[in-house]
Amino acid sequence: MDCKPRAKPILLFILLFILSFIRSALLTIHPSNEVNLLDSKASQGELGWISYPSHGWEEISGVDEHYTPIRTFQVCNVMEYSQNNWLRTNWIPRQSAKKIYVELKFTLRDCNSIPLVLGTCKETFNLLYLETDEDQGSRFREHQFSKIDTIAADESFTQMDLGDRILKLNTEVREVGPLTKKGFYLAFQDVGACVALVSVRVYFKLCPFIVRNLASFPDTVPMDSHSLVEVKGSCVNHSKEQEPPRMYCSTEGEWLVPIGKCLCNVGYEERGSSCQACRAGFYKSLLGNVQCSKCPPHSFTHHEGALHCGCEKNYFRADGDPPSMACTRPPSAPRNVISVINETSVILDWSWPEDTGGRKDVTFTVLCKRCRPGQRVCEACRSNVRFLPRAAGLQNTTVTVGDLLAHTNYTFEIEAQNGVSQLAPTMRQYAAVTITTNQAAPSPVTVIRKDRTSRNSISLSWLEPERPNGIILDYEVKYYQKQEQETSYTILRSKGCNVTLSGLKADTSYLLQIRARTAAGYGASSRSFEFETSPDSFSISSESSQVVLIAISSAAAIILLTVLLYIVIGRFCGYRRSKHPDEKRLHFGNGHLRLPGIRTYVDPHTYEDPSQAVHEFAKELDASCIAIDKVVGAGEFGEVCSGRLRLPSKKENCVAIKTLKAGYTDKQRRDFLSEASIMGQFDHPNIIRLEGVVTRSKPVMIVTEYMENGSLDSFLRTHDGQFTVIQLVGMLRGIASGMKYLSDMGYVHRDLAARNILVNSNLVCKVSDFGLSRVLEDDPEAAYTTTGGKIPIRWTAPEAISYRKFSSASDAWSYGIVMWEVMSYGERPYWEMSNQDVILSIEEGYRLPAPMGCPVVLHQLMLHCWQKERSQRPKFTDVVSFLDKLIRNPSSLLALVEDIQGLAESPGEVVDYPMFISIGDWLDSIKMSQYKSSFVAAGFSTLDSVAQMSIEDVRRIGVVLIGHQRRIVSSIQTLRLQLLHQQEKGFHV
Numbered sequence: 001m002d003c004k005p006r007a008k009p010i011l012l013f014i015l016l017f018i019l020s021f022i023r024s025a026l027l028t029i030h031p032s033n034e035v036n037l038l039d040s041k042a043s044q045g046e047l048g049w050i051s052y053p054s055h056g057w058e059e060i061s062g063v064d065e066h067y068t069p070i071r072t073f074q075v076c077n078v079m080e081y082s083q084n085n086w087l088r089t090n091w092i093p094r095q096s097a098k099k100i101y102v103e104l105k106f107t108l109r110d111c112n113s114i115p116l117v118l119g120t121c122k123e124t125f126n127l128l129y130l131e132t133d134e135d136q137g138s139r140f141r142e143h144q145f146s147k148i149d150t151i152a153a154d155e156s157f158t159q160m161d162l163g164d165r166i167l168k169l170n171t172e173v174r175e176v177g178p179l180t181k182k183g184f185y186l187a188f189q190d191v192g193a194c195v196a197l198v199s200v201r202v203y204f205k206l207c208p209f210i211v212r213n214l215a216s217f218p219d220t221v222p223m224d225s226h227s228l229v230e231v232k233g234s235c236v237n238h239s240k241e242q243e244p245p246r247m248y249c250s251t252e253g254e255w256l257v258p259i260g261k262c263l264c265n266v267g268y269e270e271r272g273s274s275c276q277a278c279r280a281g282f283y284k285s286l287l288g289n290v291q292c293s294k295c296p297p298h299s300f301t302h303h304e305g306a307l308h309c310g311c312e313k314n315y316f317r318a319d320g321d322p323p324s325m326a327c328t329r330p331p332s333a334p335r336n337v338i339s340v341i342n343e344t345s346v347i348l349d350w351s352w353p354e355d356t357g358g359r360k361d362v363t364f365t366v367l368c369k370r371c372r373p374g375q376r377v378c379e380a381c382r383s384n385v386r387f388l389p390r391a392a393g394l395q396n397t398t399v400t401v402g403d404l405l406a407h408t409n410y411t412f413e414i415e416a417q418n419g420v421s422q423l424a425p426t427m428r429q430y431a432a433v434t435i436t437t438n439q440a441a442p443s444p445v446t447v448i449r450k451d452r453t454s455r456n457s458i459s460l461s462w463l464e465p466e467r468p469n470g471i472i473l474d475y476e477v478k479y480y481q482k483q484e485q486e487t488s489y490t491i492l493r494s495k496g497c498n499v500t501l502s503g504l505k506a507d508t509s510y511l512l513q514i515r516a517r518t519a520a521g522y523g524a525s526s527r528s529f530e531f532e533t534s535p536d537s538f539s540i541s542s543e544s545s546q547v548v549l550i551a552i553s554s555a556a557a558i559i560l561l562t563v564l565l566y567i568v569i570g571r572f573c574g575y576r577r578s579k580h581p582d583e584k585r586l587h588f589g590n591g592h593l594r595l596p597g598i599r600t601y602v603d604p605h606t607y608e609d610p611s612q613a614v615h616e617f618a619k620e621l622d623a624s625c626i627a628i629d630k631v632v633g634a635g636e637f638g639e640v641c642s643g644r645l646r647l648p649s650k651k652e653n654c655v656a657i658k659t660l661k662a663g664y665t666d667k668q669r670r671d672f673l674s675e676a677s678i679m680g681q682f683d684h685p686n687i688i689r690l691e692g693v694v695t696r697s698k699p700v701m702i703v704t705e706y707m708e709n710g711s712l713d714s715f716l717r718t719h720d721g722q723f724t725v726i727q728l729v730g731m732l733r734g735i736a737s738g739m740k741y742l743s744d745m746g747y748v749h750r751d752l753a754a755r756n757i758l759v760n761s762n763l764v765c766k767v768s769d770f771g772l773s774r775v776l777e778d779d780p781e782a783a784y785t786t787t788g789g790k791i792p793i794r795w796t797a798p799e800a801i802s803y804r805k806f807s808s809a810s811d812a813w814s815y816g817i818v819m820w821e822v823m824s825y826g827e828r829p830y831w832e833m834s835n836q837d838v839i840l841s842i843e844e845g846y847r848l849p850a851p852m853g854c855p856v857v858l859h860q861l862m863l864h865c866w867q868k869e870r871s872q873r874p875k876f877t878d879v880v881s882f883l884d885k886l887i888r889n890p891s892s893l894l895a896l897v898e899d900i901q902g903l904a905e906s907p908g909e910v911v912d913y914p915m916f917i918s919i920g921d922w923l924d925s926i927k928m929s930q931y932k933s934s935f936v937a938a939g940f941s942t943l944d945s946v947a948q949m950s951i952e953d954v955r956r957i958g959v960v961l962i963g964h965q966r967r968i969v970s971s972i973q974t975l976r977l978q979l980l981h982q983q984e985k986g987f988h989v
């Protein structure tokens with residue numbers, strides 16, 4: 001008992017002594033992942049823990065190094081047996097802890113260092129806990145507590161330590177868990193030790209909020225076991241998941257194994273643990289944790305968070321340019337262009353532009369323009385001009401341009417382009433050079449066709465060379481027997497594109513070459529073409545030869561007799577005197593033999609006395625039957641009046657009356673009346689009808705039907721745009737029909753033009769103006785040509801201009817011009833171009849473009865009429881049936897040239913379109929209409945499919961006759977060529 005009051009002051013003294021030395025030891029820095037539930041040293045007032053019994057544990061105040069009061073507990077009843085002193089903490093709410101840690105700091109006195117305590121002094125104490133859902137206040141039951149551990153001191157202190165001021169503070173930590181209730185108490189049970197509890201800290205561990213890889217992870221309480229907690233992170237503002245961010249929270253409250261990450265959005269960069277907007281003048285175009293970049297040269301941004309920088313004025317960025325690339329501009333023009341001309345080709349060479357615009361992708365494009373004298377606007381060159389290596393996208397500074405026309409002015413515009421040239425059309429610059437090509441020989445003939453073969457002759461025709469490079473004067477045709485290997489050969493010259501080789505050996509192969517000649521000399525020869533004459537099939541046996549000979553002789557005699565009879569009767573009747581025998585004109589039209597059964601035109605010049613011809617072909621009228629009303633026009637020989645004609649027992653008719661002015665010469669009278677002699681031979685609804693002539697009284701008159709609307713050209717001009725296309729096609733059909741009639745009669749008009757077509761009140765068009773020599777004299781459009789005569793250049797075919805080769809084919813050319821006049825409502829062909837320019841342009845392949853609103857098919861027909869090779873022009877019969885088909889299928893007139901102009905090349909180019917719009921047309925044209933159904937039944941329903949047919953196909957579909965097979969196959973070949981030509985032109989109708 002005595003000891004007790006003594007021991008307490010000793011202990012107190014000891015503890016206070018110790019405390020003053022251990023204050024630094026209490027300055028413990030706890031890891032941030034520990035969350036305190038209780039910390040005794042943090043309490044400045046009494047802790048209010050329960051001691052039981054009351055003389056057991058004592059609460060004592062002390063100070064720490066900052067002189068902040070702290071609370072400690074001590075007990076030291078070492079002198080007495082059976083000590084059972086409890087100290088219980090207040091109720092500690094568990095919060096989210098699943099497992100707690102109890103850290104005790106204490107000192108313990110070595111029992112050996114206390115005299116007289118043997119058997120009673122202990123050197124351990126017990127740590128216990130009790131879980132409850134609520135605070136139980138001062139209620140305390142020992143048996144409810146569970147023992148956590150017996151706590152022993154690692155080091156205990158002695159009296160000597162006190163003297164030496166040696167500090168022996170023990171720290172013990174114990175884990176308690178899992179905890180499940182809302183809170184718990186701790187208790188310290190002393191069984192007779194001398195112990196001082198300097199501090200008690202209860203805490204649990206936590207993986208604290210963290211931002212890792214731009215993902216934030218929240219405070220996470222670890223598991224009570226040893227397993228890890230998987231936690232998903234969320235991307236910070238302005239960032240996106242690249243791979244889902246995850247981490248694991250360990251029981252020690254540590255974050256482990258970061259997986260996945262977030263990336264800053266475009267326009268944002270990583271700064272610290274967040275994504276911040278790029279500053280003005282910077283951009284970031286990529287998702288990712290890279291820094292914003294400064295705007296590249298010639299670009300800027302005035303706002304924050306830019307994805308890319310905008311270009312400065314006059315600078316651009318091409319589609320494929322990355323945002324990191326500087327803005328660029330089109331290059332300046334190429335420099336120092338040099339041209340080296342070689343005949344019809346030119347080498348162009350230039351230097352790089354001074355300014356490439358800041359880009360490396362500079363290429364060059366060469367544009368070829370052809371400039372005609374006197375025309376301010378140049379036109380694009382034809383597509384057959386060849387560029388080597390190419391015209392556009394040139395990487396080198398040179399190009400060779402070939403296949404130009406000889407003696408022609410060209411301008412080449414060389415433009416340097418780079419990736420942004422398209423974006424700045426107004427900034428594009430080019431260097432131009434103008435050249436004039438030299439004279440050049442024509443290119444070789446490439447297409448030769450066999451027209452007819454017999455035992456000892458072959459007729460051939462060919463197409464003019466692709467590049468005549470001038471007017472072709474003639475062709476040289478060289479041929480020889482194949483066997484003779486050119487040791488002996490024959491040369492023929494031909495002005496046209498056809499020739500007949502006669503005097504050949506039967507059944508023999510011949511090789512042939514053709515070359516064209518212009519003022520520049522001969523062009524290169526064509527390749528050798530091989531042809532064979534027919535076999536000698538008439539090998540007659542000796543017995544039969546006599547019979548055949550007799551038969552042939554009899555036939556010849558009959559023919560001779562017939563011819564003689566014809567001539568004798570002709571002379572006897574005095575019908576015609578051949579003054580200027582012009583066989584072609586009398587008996588051939590368009591170079592073809594006249595068809596039997598059709599009347600032929602008789603040239604009044606073939607009469608010795610032309611007035612005889614007048615009386616033969618024109619009716620003499622009595623002047624008293626004619627009443628003149630008014631003057632409607634002026635002809636070359638006098639006025640043209642309208643009036644009325646009343647013939648006895650006939651109803652009065654409106655007529656036109658052409659008068660011969662007073663004071664005429666005999667020749668003028670003859671020429672004036674020759675028109676009536678010609679007109680009187682015709683009888684067709686589209687040819688002006690002659691009523692008669694007045695020759696026996698004065699004035700001499702020619703009376704014709706009256707055409708209310710006068711001449712077609714002025715009529716169209718005064719009704720510009722007032723007709724439907726079908727009406728115009730109807731007029732053209734009428735003119736074509738009149739011309740068909742004339743060509744069938746063997747009459748060549750020579751001056752077909754809208755001014756020479758008359759129109760009646762029903763819009764019926766009739767061909768008029770049938771002079772003879774005067775035709776070309778009185779036409780104001782006629783001009784003198786180098787060959788002498790006067791010719792209406794704009795309406796006339798080239799061969800007629802060059803060597804007066806007038807034919808129905810040259811009329812077909814003029815018809816094409818009339819079509820153009822009609823479709824353009826009386827526009828002047830070739831506008832204000834001079835006659836000379838018209839001739840040159842036509843020679844070089846230029847053709848009138850389609851008038852506005854002209855259906856494609858009509859322009860095609862015009863171009864067909866303007867084929868250089870006259871045999872390729874349509875016959876009037878084809879024109880009439882073609883126009884008839886158009887009228888029957890008005891939908892074929894819907895496609896206008898301007899609608900498809902993008903597909904065609906230069907609109908003025910010659911395009912060799914076939915006339916056929918169906919297989920039926922084609923078969924009709926070769927007089928094989930009977931096979932229409934066979935073609936269709938065999939599935940050949942388009943011209944394209946027909947063009948692919950072989951001779952076997954033709955036989956298979958049921959064409960049995962060899963002659964028919966031949967005709968069809970050779971026409972298929974032509975068709976194939978024409979379609980190929982169309983395909984090359986990229987043009988489909």
Ligand code: AMP
Binds near residue numbers: 635655708
């Ligand atoms: P020509 O001498 O035939 O060229 O005729 C001169 C002009 O007279 C023509 O341009 C027409 O305006 C007019 N003309 C000629 N023949 C007729 C006719 N049959 N009906 C109406 N006017 C005509």
